[in-house]
Amino acid sequence: MRDILRWLRAYPSSLAGRLTLILVIGMPASTLFALHVSQTWKDNAFVQRQHESGMASAVDIxxxxxxxxxxxxKWLDSHFILGAHxxxxxxxxxxxxxxxxxxxxDRLGYPAKVRKLQRPECFSTFVRYPPAAGMNTDPLPDCWLVRYVNAQGVERRFVVDLLPNPDRGQPPVGPPYLELIVIAGALLGLLTARIATAPLRRMERAARQFSLAGDLEPIPVKGPSEVRAxxxxxxxxxxxxxxxxxxxTQILASVTxxxxxxxxxxxxxxxxVDDEALRERLxxxxxxxxxMVRDGLDLARSNEVREPWAVIDVNSVLSxxxxxxxxxxxxxxxxEQTRVEAWVKPNAxxxxxxxxxxNALKYGGSAQLCCMIERGNLVIQVADRGPGLPDEEIENAFQPFRRLSTSTGTGTGIGLTIAQAQVATFGGVVTLRNAKDGGLVAEIRVPMRRLR
Structure with a gap:
């Protein structure tokens, strides 16, 4: 649950999250805008058609x-003519x-006047009394009042009905439509973001592995042109x-x-030198x-990545x-044994x-080896019974040529550094911690993608 919450907090700031957000907001907005433009054009086209039909009816009457x-x-007064009365x-x-x-x-050839009327004026007989419960006046159309004087000077007045608008009173988007657009936008956004960022995720994984191991095959170059570049x-x-x-490494080897x-x-x-004491010191x-020269060369060579990978039986190696x-x-x-095979560099x-x-023998006099699986990762432990390390020095233990407070002898302090570099060549990490019952525990963790 905590991982899910962490992912939800981080997702909006990612490229995939931003693409999803753009699509979730952009798709409904663009769809509604397109519907508005389409409805406006449709309304204008219908009004033009209404005018043409109204003119045709007026000329016909x-x-x-x-x-x-x-x-x-007589027919107009008796409503015998559909569309005029x-x-x-x-x-x-x-x-x-x-x-x-x-x-x-212009169409009649003599003066005429037209006045637009609304439904209550056009059909006063119908709207004068309340309709039945299952009926309403919405299907009734608007109309025109037409008045003209013909060539003989006779005035005529009549009403022509306009075509009814089937979309009258209907919203352009129904209740489930907008919700479906948002859901479709979210699903499409997630899919698009996943497809668009897949090459970037591959590059991110490769960069992380390269920072640890430094030995990776080139990433397949495919995808959009920007991603390929x-x-x-x-x-x-x-x-x-x-x-x-x-x-x-070659330069250091040559210098050495x-x-x-x-x-x-x-x-x-x-x-x-004749002076024996001076000679011994020199x-x-x-x-x-x-x-120090040899150790420096060893440290440089510890990052060598040309060793081939291989599958090993961890129990066999430790025993x-x-x-x-x-x-x-x-x-x-x-x-302690665990039957597991690991994809590593054996010599490293x-x-x-x-x-x-x-190190364990030097500071603790003995070493205990064990291996186990923790959270899908292989963990190899090397424990001693020595004095351990102060907590503030554990973080500095892997720095090269740094001698710790518990160090004895004449070592140069690069053993742990070399161990860390060697393990990093196959994507593992080395950590130190003090054991509860005394001593120091060094752990090598190999990611589960390296296990079989």
């Missing part, structure tokens, strides 16, 4: 008056529409970093090799210098390591374990 005025009067005397002869009046005058750049940067590490000859000559010349300083130390009289035991893991066991 005028022609009927020309041919049979008495019969037309007699004008009530109560209809006001004012408020004429200039544009409609000019249009009808970013992946190509990342692959190029990754290759340049690897090349830089290799060059650094070149230093061996003058250091050997210096050792021979120091042997000729030889000890020279030996420390040689050891073999314990047996090797036991053969030379060192107290190293393998106490072996060297890291050897450094951690050497």
């Amino acid at each position: 005028a022609r009927r008056y020309e041919l049979a005025p008495e019969r037309t009067d 007699k004008a009530d005397a109560t209809m006001a002869a004012s408020g004429w529409d200039p544009a409609l009046s000019r249009s009808l005058s 970013a992946l190509e750049t990342f692959n190029l940067a990754q290759e340049r970093v690897r090349e830089g590490l290799r060059e650094r 090799h070149d230093l061996q000859t003058p250091l050997t000559r210096l050792r021979l010349r120091l042997e000729q 030889v000890a300083d020279l030996a420390a210098t040689q050891q 073999a390591l314990a047996e090797d130390y036991a053969e030379v009289g060192r107290e190293v035991t393998f106490v 893991l072996g060297r890291a374990l050897a450094n951690l066991v050497d």
Whole structure:
């Protein structure tokens, strides 16, 4: 539950969250805008069609008056003609529409006037009394009051009904429609964001793994052009970093090799010093210098990433390591086993374990090995019975050439640094913690994606 809440808090600030938010808001907004524009165009087109039908009806009634005025009067008064009827005397002869009046005058060939009327005026007989419970006046159309004077000077007044608007009183978007748009926008946003950010997530995972292991195959370059360009750049940067590490190791190896000859000559010349006490101190300083040079080269080589990957049986590796130390009289035991195979770099893991066991023997006199599965990760523990470390020094224990308060002897303080670098080459991490019953516990954690 906590992970879900953390994901929900972080999702809006991610690229996927922003794409989802844009689509969730943008889709309904753009749809409603499109519906509004479409409805406006539809209404305007219907009004134009209404005007054309009204003009056609008015011209038709005028022609009927020309041919049979008495019969037309009778039919209008009796509502025998669909779409036209007699004008009530109560209809006001004012408020004429200039544009409609000019249009009808042009079609009739003599002066005419048109006034727009609403349903209550058009159908006063129907709206005068309350309708039945299941009926209403919404389907009734609006109408025009038409008045003209023909060539003989006779005035005619009648009403023509307009086409009823089927969408009258209906909202452009029904109650479930907007909700469906929002839900569809959210689903489409999640899907689009997932598809659009998939290459970026691959690059993010590759960058994280490269920062730990430094040895990855190039990411497949596919996706949109911008993403392909970013992946190509990342692959190029990754290759340049690897090349830089290799060059650094080669340079340090060359320097170390070149230093061996003058250091050997210096050792021979120091042997000729007559003062025995001075000679011993100088030889000890020279030996420390040689050891520092070798340790520096080891530290540089600890990041070497060209070792091939392999599947190993962790139990076999730990039991073999314990047996090797036991053969030379060192107290190293393998106490807890878990049947698991790991996808690692075997030499890097072996060297890291050897450094951690050497530290345990140096400060605790013995080492205890065990392995287990915690939260899907392989955990290898190397525990000793030594004095442990102050909590404030644990974080600094992996810094190179840094000697801690419990250090003894003449070491250079890079054993833990090398172990950490070796484990990082296959994506693992090394941590230290003080045991509850005393001593220090070093843990190697290998992510579950490296397990089988």
